[in-house]
Amino acid sequence: MAKKQHYIEWVYEVTKQIPKGRVTTYGHIADYLALGSARMVGWALKQLPDGNRIPAHRVVNHKGQLSGRHHFKPPEEMQSRLEREGVTVVEHQITQLERYLWIPSQELIWEEPEFE
DNA sequence: CACTTGACAACAA
């Protein structure tokens, strides 16, 4: 469809762009898509059907907490997937969020990790 | 149609 009636699709597209082992926040996606509200991102992801191929587990809130874990089956699946990708999660929160954070607007300047 | 809820976030106190 030439004209997307729903930005929800955009949220899904951006989410699919998150590299493995990386994470981003609702706020950054909302800002990148200019949704005006980070809640729209959470709302959009909540609409995802089970068994989807969207890596929604890579989206956390600005504190790095897995606030959407209760929407996975089972809830621990979100943390399991992250840890499987090398992301450390403690007490439902990602440690060293800055280390894994991936910002949509920076996807173009994605040249070298520069990480340790 | 009015009010509440929510996978959020920024800010005030």
Next chain:
DNA sequence: CTTGTTGCCAAGT
């Protein structure tokens, strides 16, 4: 540091 308030927008009741 913590808790409370406000802005945001769609969906549910």
